[in-house]
Amino acid sequence: MRNLHFFDKIIYVFNAIAATVLLLSFILPFLPPKTFSLLSVLSLGVPFLTLVNVLFFLYWLLKLKRQLILSLVVVTIGYVSFGSLYKFSASKNIKHPENFKVMNYNVRLFNLYDWIPEKSVETKIIDFIKTESPDVLAIQEYHPNSNIDLSSFKYKFEKLAGKKIKNGQAIFSKFPIVNSGSIEFPNTSNNAIFADIVKKKDTIRVYNIHFESLRIDPRIENLNKEESERLFKRIEKTFEMQQLQTELFLIHKKQSTYKMIICGDFNNSAFSYVYRTIKGDLNDAFQEAGNGFGRTYDFKFFPVRIDFMFVDQAFEVNGFKTYNVFNSDHFPIMATLALKEE
Known part of the structure; x- marks a missing residue:
C-alpha cells in the first residue's frame, strides 16, 4: 500500500473488508445456524458481495495495480466452491419421449x-x-x-x-x-x-x-x-x-x-x-x-x-x-x- 495515493488506500481498506466478509460467507453454509445464527444472514448477501468484489477487481485492473489479487482470489474461491453466480451457458432444451x-x-x-x-x-x-x-x-x-x-x-x-x-x-x-x-x-x-x-x-x-x-x-x-x-x-x-x-x-x-x-x-x-x-x-x-x-x-x-x-x-x-x-x-x-x- 506504500505506493498508493491516499484515496486508493481508503478504497483498498473497503476492498479488504468486502473481501473478508465474502470469504466468511463461504464458510457459513458448513456451520449450523444455531451456532452463528446472526452471521448466517451473510449467505443472503453473497450475490451483492460478489458483485462488489468484482467491481473492486475491475477498479484495480484499470489502474494496473497488484491490489486486484485480493478480490480475484476471493471470487475465485467462491467460484471453485459454489460455482458461478451467473450461468453463461444456454439453457438445455433436450427433447425426449419420456419428458x-x-x-x-x-x-x-x-x-x-x-x-x-x-x-x-x-x-x-x-x-x-x-x-x-x-x-x-x-x-x-x-x-x-x-x-x-x-x-x-x-x-x-x-x-x-x-x-x-x-x-x-x-x-x-x-x-x-x-x-x-x-x-x-x-x-x-x-x-x-x-x-x-x-x-x-x-x-x-x-x-x-x-x-x-x-x-x-x-x-x-x-x-x-x-x-x-x-x-x-x-x-x-x-x-x-x-x-x-x-x-x-x-x-x-x-x-x-x-x-x-x-x-x-x-x-x-x-x-x-x-x-x-x-x-x-x-x-x-x-x-x-x-x-x-x-x-x-x-x-x-x-x-x-x-x-x-x-x-x-x-x-x-x-x-x-x-x-x-x-x-x-x-x-x-x-x-x-x-x-x-x-
Whole structure:
C-alpha cells in the first residue's frame, strides 16, 4: 500500500473488508445456524458481495495495480466452491419421449390482500399455469377459492391451516397420487408436504417445502424504518427455526426409498446451510440446465434465488426455466425431467 495515493488506500481498506466478509460467507453454509445464527444472514448477501468484489477487481485492473489479487482470489474461491453466480451457458432444451415437466410456484395467496394493484391476478396465475402445462405442480402459500380452477390436474394433495383464511402448500399432478402426507414444523404455519406419484411403473416422491420466512420487506424505504435490533433478532430466530425444520425434513426424507424430486421456497440462498444440507448429493435443476442468475424472488437491488428444485441421480434434467411473471413476489420455475433408463 506504500505506493498508493491516499484515496486508493481508503478504497483498498473497503476492498479488504468486502473481501473478508465474502470469504466468511463461504464458510457459513458448513456451520449450523444455531451456532452463528446472526452471521448466517451473510449467505443472503453473497450475490451483492460478489458483485462488489468484482467491481473492486475491475477498479484495480484499470489502474494496473497488484491490489486486484485480493478480490480475484476471493471470487475465485467462491467460484471453485459454489460455482458461478451467473450461468453463461444456454439453457438445455433436450427433447425426449419420456419428458415430463415439474413447476414450483409461490403464489402469495393468489394476491388475496391486493399486494399487486391489479385486477384478477389469481386468474392470470391460473392462465399462466395452464399455458405452460406442467405435469406436476408444487405451490407454496396456496389459498383455494372459487376463481382457482386447476381441474386440468386430475390429482392433488393440499395441506391447509388457518381458521378464517385457509392457506398452505399443495401438490397437483396429472399422474396418480398413491400416497401423501405432511411434515409438521412446530410453532409456525410453514410445513413440508409430499405426494407419491406413479408414472408408468415408477413411483416418484415429490416434496413441497416452505421454510420459515425472514419477513423482510424488499422495499428499502421500509427496511430503513424498522429498528435494526428487532430486525436482527428476528433474522436470528428465523435461521434457527430453518435449521430445525431442515432436520425434521431430513429425518422424513431418509425413510423414503423412492426416486425423489424436492421443490420449495427455502427462504434462503444457494449459499446457505439449509441449501447445502437439503441438496446433499442431489442435483440442482437450475445448475444442471438453467442460465442467467436464476432469480426467483422480486428483490430489486440484486438477484435472489431462494426457490429450488432438486432431483436425484435417477433423473435427467433436460430443461429448466425461470419465468419473468410478475403475479407474485416470487417467480415460477419449471424443470423438464426424464427418468434414466435402467
